[in-house]
Amino acid sequence: MASPCGAVLRRHAAVAVLRAAAAAGDLSKGKALHARLITCAHFDIVLHNNLISFYAKCGQVGLARKVFDAMPFRNAVSGNLLMSGYASSGRHKDSLALLRFFDFVLNEYVLSAAVAASAHVRSYDVGRQCHGYAVKAGIAEQPYVQNAVLHMYCQCAHMEDAVKVFDNISGFDAFAFNSMVNGFLDRGQLDGSVRIVGGMIGEVENWDEVSYVAVLGHCASMKDLVLGGQVHAQALKRRLELNVFVGSALVDMYGKCDRARDAQYVFDVLPEKNVVSWTAVMTAYTQNELYEDALQLFLDMEMEGVPANEFTYAVVLNSCAGLAALRNGNALGACALKTGHWTHLVVGNALMNMYSKSGSIEDAWRVFVSMPLCDVVSWNLIITGYAHHGLAREAMEAFHCMLSAGEVPSYVTFIGVLSACAQLGLVDEGFYYLNTMMKEVGVTPGKEHYTCMVGLLCRAGRLDEAEQFIVNNCIGTDVVAWRSLLSSCQVYRNYGLGHRVAEQILQLKPNDIGTYVLLSNMYAKVNRWDGVVKVRKQMRERGVRKEPGVSWTQVGSVVHVFTSEDKVHPQMDQITVKLEELIDQIKAIGYVPNFAVVLHDIEDEQKEEHLMYHSEKLALAFSLIHTPKGETIRLLDDCKKYFEQMRTMYKLKLTFTHYWCMANLYGSVGLPEEAEGLLRSVPEDLKSRALGGLLGLCRFRGEWGTGEQIALRSFGGESKGPSMQIQYFNGLLNDRLILGNSEKEKTDDEESETRNKKSEYTDEQSKPYEACLAFC
DNA sequence: CTAGGGTTAG
Numbered sequence: 001m002a003s004p005c006g007a008v009l010r011r012h013a014a015v016a017v018l019r020a021a022a023a024a025g026d027l028s029k030g031k032a033l034h035a036r037l038i039t040c041a042h043f044d045i046v047l048h049n050n051l052i053s054f055y056a057k058c059g060q061v062g063l064a065r066k067v068f069d070a071m072p073f074r075n076a077v078s079g080n081l082l083m084s085g086y087a088s089s090g091r092h093k094d095s096l097a098l099l100r101f102f103d104f105v106l107n108e109y110v111l112s113a114a115v116a117a118s119a120h121v122r123s124y125d126v127g128r129q130c131h132g133y134a135v136k137a138g139i140a141e142q143p144y145v146q147n148a149v150l151h152m153y154c155q156c157a158h159m160e161d162a163v164k165v166f167d168n169i170s171g172f173d174a175f176a177f178n179s180m181v182n183g184f185l186d187r188g189q190l191d192g193s194v195r196i197v198g199g200m201i202g203e204v205e206n207w208d209e210v211s212y213v214a215v216l217g218h219c220a221s222m223k224d225l226v227l228g229g230q231v232h233a234q235a236l237k238r239r240l241e242l243n244v245f246v247g248s249a250l251v252d253m254y255g256k257c258d259r260a261r262d263a264q265y266v267f268d269v270l271p272e273k274n275v276v277s278w279t280a281v282m283t284a285y286t287q288n289e290l291y292e293d294a295l296q297l298f299l300d301m302e303m304e305g306v307p308a309n310e311f312t313y314a315v316v317l318n319s320c321a322g323l324a325a326l327r328n329g330n331a332l333g334a335c336a337l338k339t340g341h342w343t344h345l346v347v348g349n350a351l352m353n354m355y356s357k358s359g360s361i362e363d364a365w366r367v368f369v370s371m372p373l374c375d376v377v378s379w380n381l382i383i384t385g386y387a388h389h390g391l392a393r394e395a396m397e398a399f400h401c402m403l404s405a406g407e408v409p410s411y412v413t414f415i416g417v418l419s420a421c422a423q424l425g426l427v428d429e430g431f432y433y434l435n436t437m438m439k440e441v442g443v444t445p446g447k448e449h450y451t452c453m454v455g456l457l458c459r460a461g462r463l464d465e466a467e468q469f470i471v472n473n474c475i476g477t478d479v480v481a482w483r484s485l486l487s488s489c490q491v492y493r494n495y496g497l498g499h500r501v502a503e504q505i506l507q508l509k510p511n512d513i514g515t516y517v518l519l520s521n522m523y524a525k526v527n528r529w530d531g532v533v534k535v536r537k538q539m540r541e542r543g544v545r546k547e548p549g550v551s552w553t554q555v556g557s558v559v560h561v562f563t564s565e566d567k568v569h570p571q572m573d574q575i576t577v578k579l580e581e582l583i584d585q586i587k588a589i590g591y592v593p594n595f596a597v598v599l600h601d602i603e604d605e606q607k608e609e610h611l612m613y614h615s616e617k618l619a620l621a622f623s624l625i626h627t628p629k630g631e632t633i634r635l636l637d638d639c640k641k642y643f644e645q646m647r648t649m650y651k652l653k654l655t656f657t658h659y660w661c662m663a664n665l666y667g668s669v670g671l672p673e674e675a676e677g678l679l680r681s682v683p684e685d686l687k688s689r690a691l692g693g694l695l696g697l698c699r700f701r702g703e704w705g706t707g708e709q710i711a712l713r714s715f716g717g718e719s720k721g722p723s724m725q726i727q728y729f730n731g732l733l734n735d736r737l738i739l740g741n742s743e744k745e746k747t748d749d750e751e752s753e754t755r756n757k758k759s760e761y762t763d764e765q766s767k768p769y770e771a772c773l774a775f776c
Numbered sequence: 777c778t779a780g781g782g783t784t785a786g
Contacts, residue, residue: 049777050777051777052777053777075777076778077777079778080779081777081778108779109778110779113779113780115780116780116781144780145780147780148780148781175781176781178781178782179780179781182782208782209782210781210782217782246782247783248784249783275784277784279785280784310784312784314784314785314786315785318785344785346785347785350785350786352786375786378786380786412786
């Protein structure tokens with residue numbers, strides 16, 4: 001029997017049950033009650049609102065909406081409940097769309113929800129309108145509204161507006177400070193975040209855990225390990241280091257400050273690890289070049305049953321990129337496809353990066369065209385990827401596509417574009433991009449761009465202009481720019497300028513081996529042996545040594561890394577036996593042992609050992625033991641890394657020898673496509689000689705057909721006629737060794753050394769591998 | 777019957 005009093009009682013009971021069901025997440029209990037209420041209850045706004053609240057908390061925002069739509073009268077509470085329902089299921093757009101249907105006055109609750117939704121969808125316009133409404137309604141000063149507005153301006157990248165709101169707040173409010181720090185960090189405005197963090201330091205006792213995360217993010221961006229350590233100490237004091245958010249932020253901070261071990265320690269003590277903390281520690285490893293450890297952690301994570309997300313895939317793919325581990329990268333790409341993460345922007349970008357760094361620009365392109373959406377990073381990857389691979393025309397074409405797609409080029413874009421211009425010798429275009437277009441899009445040229453321009457001028461043989469350019473643009477203290485000029489001086493045999501440049505560089509006291517090699521070579525060319533002595537002396541003083549060689553290969557799913565004189569590999573005995581066997585075999589067919597070219601003298605008795613323990617040889621012997629007959633062995637080492645650095649980062653003018661060695665290395669480890677691709681990028685003036693390297697390889701392997709094809713293709717449409725090409729190829733067949741035709745082929749390193757000592761050093765290090773492959 | 781900010785990628 002329904003009486004008014006009974007109805008009220010029942011309504012109170014129903015509200016209590018709904019709240020309990022919502023707290024327990026018990027959808028069916030609440031639904032059953034709803035069904036009963038429809039038949040017998042007296043419905044008012046409060047009961048309706050409770051139903052909305054219940055459905056929203058159970059994640060059934062669609063049902064909550066049905067209740068809302070069916071209400072005869074609604075109030076601000078109904079609106080707010082529905083909006084927060086949409087917010088918690090991430091449907092911020094739908095939440096904003098509701099505003100048009102609200103037939104009641106918006107209060108501070110609804111407005112802060114609306115402003116928060118605008119922040120989520122990054123809609124400055126809607127957010128500002130809401131702010132205006134709040135000002136008119138006189139509730140803009142309410143703390144919740146004010147903070148939501150402040151956060152909205154930060155998210156929508158209008159820091160000027162945010163600062164205005166921020167300045168209006170009196171006293172210390174953790175929320176406001178946190179939003180400001182994160183806003184500045186997202187925009188990369190470190191000066192701004194320094195100011196805000198400065199204001200927070202005296203208020204540590206008022207920080208909440210989000211403050212720790214924000215300030216740690218600031219330390220990570222600034223690489224401020226001193227402040228970071230202090231924040232860590234404060235977190236320990238308040239037992240916050242075990243909080244998964246704070247812990248992950250600490251891991252990230254240590255990783256970005258180059259402290260991988262500290263990052264690992266923080267991670268290890270975390271009692272609850274989620275996918276973010278796992279990914280953060282993997283990132284720390286990757287950024288500190290501990291790629292194998294990062295990949296191992298990925299497996300550990302899988303073992304723990306924590307599913308990877310798109311960021312995880314991005315990180316492990318970057319580890320693969322660092323290792324040039326094409327097979328792992330491919331497999332991880334397949335996993336990402338299977339788990340549905342492939343379509344994420346970050347995964348696509350990481351895949352492109354991996355393929356590009358592993359030498360397969362075609363695959364990078366395939367990923368690029370199949371990505372559902374791309375951003376400026378994707379375009380940069382494809383442009384710089386093409387430029388890296390010596391495909392400057394394709395790089396320029398991609399750049400023009402980018403412009404017509406309406407994407408705004410960034411700092412990185414112009415590095416790729418200018419280096420492509422340098423490869424193509426497009427001086428005027430280069431200056432147009434530097435002086436006109438970069439201004440138009442608001443990118444301030446940096447050292448990298450100026451260095452590209454130096455390379456461009458050098459490439460065009462305008463060495464004096466290049467020198468002037470260095471001086472005019474105040475990059476005279478940059479060793480890289482001078483190095484670029486110095487190597488060009490050698491190419492163009494301008495030893496007068498070269499000598500001057502060498503003196504300049506010497507004054508800068510560089511600390512990398514490559515520069516000293518160039519310098520000593522330069523002095524040797526002009527017969528200034530006093531200069532060579534000076535270079536050696538400075539090198540010793542600065543403690544510059546040749547870096548130990550590292551090579552790696554993949555057998556099954558494991559990447560094995562070898563260093564020179566490696567003695568720790570568990571299968572070292574087998575490897576040594578195999579290696580001795582191989583060396584005996586190739587000695588029998590006329591191989592004369594060569595020695596690694598180093599700048600330091602090797603004692604006679606150590607020579608044989610150096611030969612034996614050279615890292616590439618170890619990796620090769622290992623691969624041969626473990627790889628089925630006929631399968632391709634992929635062996636990569638620092639040569640590739642150094643080569644790419646010389647070519648792209650330092651913008652060095654490479655000599656024929658560099659290309660030859662690299663192509664030969666690729667060929668000898670079973671990557672003839674890479675060798676061919678590389679040789680296609682050889683500058684015109686060096687082409688015929690570099691081509692000889694690849695043809696020689698074909699000859700060595702008895703691949704006549706391939707050799708002929710390469711000869712035809714590489715010369716096709718260019719200066720020489722077909723018959724000449726074949727003749728050239730055939731002519732090479734008669735030489736026992738390709739390098740036999742010139743004494744200039746010695747590596748730049750040691751030319752002076754060889755001249756003095758008439759020693760047995762040559763650059764034919766790759767030859768034994770060819771022989772090995774011919775045998776096995 | 778109602779509310780805010782955070783960690784991982786290039």
